[in-house]
Amino acid sequence: MTNKEKYVNAFTETFDITEEETKGLQYSGISAWDSVGHMSLVAALEDAFDIMMDTDDIIDFSSFEKGMEILSEKYDVEF
Amino acid sequence: MNFEEMLQRTPYSFSKEEKEAVLTERLSELTEKHRVSCPPYGNILRSAGYERGRIGSYKELPFLPVRLFKELELKSVPDDQIVKTMTSSGTTGQAVSKIYLDRVTSANQQKVMVKIVSDFTGSSRMPMIILDCPSVVKNRLMFSARGAGILGFSIFGAKRIYALDDDMKLNVEGLKAFLDKYRGQRIFLFGFTFMIWQHFYKELVRLKQEGITFDLSDGVLIHGGGWKKLISEAVSPEEFKRCLTDVCGLSHVHDYYGMVEQTGCIYMECECGHLHASIFSDVIMRRPLDFSECEVGEKGIIQVVSTLPESYPGHSLLTEDEGIVLGEDDCPCGRKGKYFKVIGRLKNAEIRGCSDTYAEKFR
Numbered sequence: 001m002t003n004k005e006k007y008v009n010a011f012t013e014t015f016d017i018t019e020e021e022t023k024g025l026q027y028s029g030i031s032a033w034d035s036v037g038h039m040s041l042v043a044a045l046e047d048a049f050d051i052m053m054d055t056d057d058i059i060d061f062s063s064f065e066k067g068m069e070i071l072s073e074k075y076d077v078e079f
Numbered sequence: 080m081n082f083e084e085m086l087q088r089t090p091y092s093f094s095k096e097e098k099e100a101v102l103t104e105r106l107s108e109l110t111e112k113h114r115v116s117c118p119p120y121g122n123i124l125r126s127a128g129y130e131r132g133r134i135g136s137y138k139e140l141p142f143l144p145v146r147l148f149k150e151l152e153l154k155s156v157p158d159d160q161i162v163k164t165m166t167s168s169g170t171t172g173q174a175v176s177k178i179y180l181d182r183v184t185s186a187n188q189q190k191v192m193v194k195i196v197s198d199f200t201g202s203s204r205m206p207m208i209i210l211d212c213p214s215v216v217k218n219r220l221m222f223s224a225r226g227a228g229i230l231g232f233s234i235f236g237a238k239r240i241y242a243l244d245d246d247m248k249l250n251v252e253g254l255k256a257f258l259d260k261y262r263g264q265r266i267f268l269f270g271f272t273f274m275i276w277q278h279f280y281k282e283l284v285r286l287k288q289e290g291i292t293f294d295l296s297d298g299v300l301i302h303g304g305g306w307k308k309l310i311s312e313a314v315s316p317e318e319f320k321r322c323l324t325d326v327c328g329l330s331h332v333h334d335y336y337g338m339v340e341q342t343g344c345i346y347m348e349c350e351c352g353h354l355h356a357s358i359f360s361d362v363i364m365r366r367p368l369d370f371s372e373c374e375v376g377e378k379g380i381i382q383v384v385s386t387l388p389e390s391y392p393g394h395s396l397l398t399e400d401e402g403i404v405l406g407e408d409d410c411p412c413g414r415k416g417k418y419f420k421v422i423g424r425l426k427n428a429e430i431r432g433c434s435d436t437y438a439e440k441f442r
Binding site: 026027035039 | 137162163185186189190193199202203204217230233234235237
């Protein structure tokens with residue numbers, strides 16, 4: 001599985017949405033991505049990429065696209 | 080200094096003068112914003128004789144009684160911008176406060192809370208033991224204060240386990256496995272004071288008699304929610320700490336004071352046993368007769384101000400708690416700002432607090 005696939009999977013499985021729906025998705029843009037969902041998403045991403053995110057990055061993780069930016073810049077995940 | 084600039088500063092770095100200037104600017108701005116956007120609040124200001132130009136210090140701004148949020152729906156944003164509604168903890172049959180959050184306020188609450196807590200625990204995330212049951216966070220649309228507290232602190236948990244099941248029974252096997260797995264790492268524990276005493280501490284004492292022990296000497300515990308029940312059982316804060324150290328080695332224990340009406344701006348207890356106000360909020364003790372400000376060392380009713388509430392007019396509130404300011408900018412722990420202690424609830428005040436409302440079931 002490519003990193004992009006893993007990343008998309010974390011979203012589709014955590015929030016029970018399709019790959020199409022992940023594009024442009026924002027924090028609290030759907031009911032599943034609330035503060036509870038956010039921590040589940042972080043856990044899924046941390047497991048998928050074997051990383052531990054900083055609290056600041058968890059807070060800044062405000063959209064599907066922003067998350068990719070954070071993971072590639074700070075956690076060496078290449079997309 | 081705008082709010083974004085404040086977020087770049089460390090949370091206990093302002094001296095008295097700097098903090099007074101920053102709070103006066105920000106809280107005056109919030110008062111004006113809510114006056115315009117929340118008509119019931121505007122009416123209250125008018126009848127309180129508020130005049131914008133005459134405010135020289137944030138201490139002169141009007142304050143709302145905290146229970147007003149039970150009686151009125153106070154919000155300063157249109158309904159479609161509300162992303163979360165939080166409710167206060169209350170005993171059965173008691174009215175609850177409803178606090179309406181938009182995206183900005185909700186995000187700022189989390190940011191500020193992380194900054195404050197990191198000052199005590201460090202910013203790295205740790206394996207986390209939640210000393211409560213998982214069902215508390217099940218209803219995601221309506222957040223109880225208890226669930227919100229757990230969730231807010233969960234950001235510090237790298238891996239998480241709930242120590243109690245939904246019948247509030249300690250999950251001994253799960254806890255053992257968790258501690259074995261993360262042995263050697265610093266463990267973060269969070270819970271509410273009475274639940275910790277009743278369902279964790281007492282159970283550990285019982286298990287110890289059976290020869291089952293836990294080593295939490297690497298742990299750091301943060302707890303809050305009120306002392307009422309424990310004080311009635313004659314358990315003082317010092318006793319609470321000593322007992323936890325005795326039974327499982329846990330020695331880093333911090334109490335906090337906070338309320339759902341001003342989520343995010345919590346007041347953490349330092350190594351010297353003092354509660355501290357960060358740069359994002361403040362406490363002012365008021366004399367009950369004329370609401371003038373108490374001297375250092377004088378008991379009064381606690382007013383709390385917070386720089387966070389943008390979606391509801393909760394930036395200046397009079398609580399139903401009593402407290403004493405112990406000093407300002409000179410706590411031996413090195414943190415600036417006021418440090419204080421909470422004495423307890425006003426006589427005849429409602430019971431509230433995540434710990435105290437739950438404890439009502441054990442009368």
